[in-house]
Amino acid sequence: MAPETITIRRLDETHDSIPRLTALLHRAYKRLADMGLRFLATHQTDEQTLERARDGECYLAIEDGEIIGTITYYPPAMAHGTPWYDRPDVASLGQFAVEPALQGRGIGNMLLDHVESLARRDGAAEMALDTSEKAHHLIEYYGRHGYRFVEHTQWSVVNYRSVVMSRSLIE
Ligand SMILES: CC(C)(COP(=O)(O)OP(=O)(O)OC[C@H]1O[C@@H](n2cnc3c(N)ncnc32)[C@H](O)[C@@H]1OP(=O)(O)O)[C@@H](O)C(=O)NCCC(=O)NCCS
Numbered sequence: 001m002a003p004e005t006i007t008i009r010r011l012d013e014t015h016d017s018i019p020r021l022t023a024l025l026h027r028a029y030k031r032l033a034d035m036g037l038r039f040l041a042t043h044q045t046d047e048q049t050l051e052r053a054r055d056g057e058c059y060l061a062i063e064d065g066e067i068i069g070t071i072t073y074y075p076p077a078m079a080h081g082t083p084w085y086d087r088p089d090v091a092s093l094g095q096f097a098v099e100p101a102l103q104g105r106g107i108g109n110m111l112l113d114h115v116e117s118l119a120r121r122d123g124a125a126e127m128a129l130d131t132s133e134k135a136h137h138l139i140e141y142y143g144r145h146g147y148r149f150v151e152h153t154q155w156s157v158v159n160y161r162s163v164v165m166s167r168s169l170i171e
Pocket of ligand 1: 002028029031032096097098099102103104105106107108109110130131132138141144145
């Protein structure tokens with residue numbers, strides 16, 4: 001369980017620092033960059049961070065006033081780009097990161113639980129995500145959280161083939 005001192009709240013564009021959010025994403029995704037995987041979040045600009053956040057609902061994990069994690073939730077109407085994402089009952093998530101020094105404390109689980117609750121609120125039957133087919137540690141992590149392989153896809157902006165994974169939100 002993550003410490004109770006951590007709260008999750010929506011990104012506030014007027015007060016939260018987008019450069020700090022971008023820097024957190026770059027730090028967290030560095031491990032993937034070091035594996036040769038050019039995820040957008042390894043090198044995206046502040047403008048791209050904001051654009052991606054605005055495509056859905058961006059949430060922040062906050063501790064002592066600092067941004068220590070983030071996730072962006074895409075309600076079913078906003079999740080699109082592959083046959084599975086295009087389904088009307090499928091929500092998705094992205095821009096998912098936790099400060100490297102604070103990983104392994106359950107903050108990622110807290111963020112996943114948060115967006116899965118929002119998707120249930122929105123009537124979604126499934127929560128989907130995608131990652132590199134070469135990121136075996138992430139495929140295993142999501143697998144432990146109930147996500148199963150659905151399909152492959154090739155995004156034009158990355159240098160790897162992606163796996164789309166999904167979990168049922170129906171108890
Ligand atoms: C993927 C990522 C967001 C997960 O965040 P996290 O905070 O490390 O995740 P958690 O701590 O919730 O879970 C990681 C593991 O830590 C361990 N863990 C969980 N809670 C813990 C706790 N309180 N104390 C110690 N270990 C704990 C568990 O082994 C857990 O795995 P499991 O829940 O599958 O068994 C984070 O590793 C990250 O930022 N990675 C780089 C960016 C990235 O890969 N993003 C996803 C791209 S698709």
